[in-house]
Amino acid sequence: LRGRDIKRYGYEFADLWLINTHNGIKEKGIPRIDVEKDYPAVKKHLDGYWDKIEKRADQGDTPYNLRNCAYLDDFFKPKIVWGNLNLRAAYAVAPEGMFVNAPCPMIVPADEYLLRILNSxxxxxxxxxxxxxxxxxxxxxxPMFIEKLPVPPQKGTSPFSEKDSESQIDQKVYKLYGLSKEEIDFIERQ
Structure with missing residues (x-):
């Protein structure tokens, strides 16, 4: 997903694909991608740039592989994603195996309670x-702005339901934060 594909509570997949020639996750027994065996056309294309890829300082086990990524396995989990630039809050859950490109941040694991608060x-x-x-x-x-949001701990079951409208979610969020009528009116006018 690209940032422009991510919408409020969803996304529009643009049918764009990437081949992640990752270096594996050794501690989990996930081997690196063997570009020569699995993607011979990609290898042939990259061979045309051998002078550049051979010298890459950030390569994996081979010049065809990406360097080790400490959070690679997070892409294989459901995650909250959003575009870096937006006119208003637009957070969605991307399923396991769905990748986002930079600068699309993500929060793992995905949490519906947090998703509704973020979109409020x-x-x-x-x-x-x-x-x-x-x-x-x-x-x-x-992320440096998002992580400063104080999120009330969830007590018991989530106050949100799948059928809540955006207005109902906003009202429930106001209650979670203990806002007064004057404070709610102020936010609603923004």
């Missing part, structure tokens, strides 16, 4: 006040 008007107001505005009114939704 209150969280969006809070994060926008920390972030930077770019051309066209876009806001930077960088």
């Amino acid at each position: 008007k209150l969280a969006d107001y809070y994060i926008r006040n920390l972030s930077v505005t770019r051309n066209g009114g876009y806001f930077e939704y960088k």
Whole structure:
């Protein structure tokens, strides 16, 4: 997924694919991708750039492999994803095996409670006040801003249901944070 593919509570897969020539996850027994055996056409293409890939400082076991990635296995789990630049909060859950490209951050594991809070008007107001505005009114939704959001611990079962409208979610989030009527009115006017 690219950032522009990610929508509020969902995504539109653009049918774009990548071949992740990862270096494996040795401690989990996942072998590196054998480009020569598994992707001979890719190897042939990359051979045309041998002078450059041979010298890569960030290569894996072979120049065809990516360097080790400490969080590679996180891509094989459900995760909350979002685009780095947005006009408003647009977080979604990407399923296991779905990859995002930089600068699309992710939170692993995916959590529906957190997803609803992140997409709420209150969280969006809070994060926008920390972030930077770019051309066209876009806001930077960088992890350094998102991680500052205080999230109330979930007590018991989630207060949210699959059938909640965005307005109902917002009202439940206001209650979780203990906002007064005046504070709610202020956020609703933003």
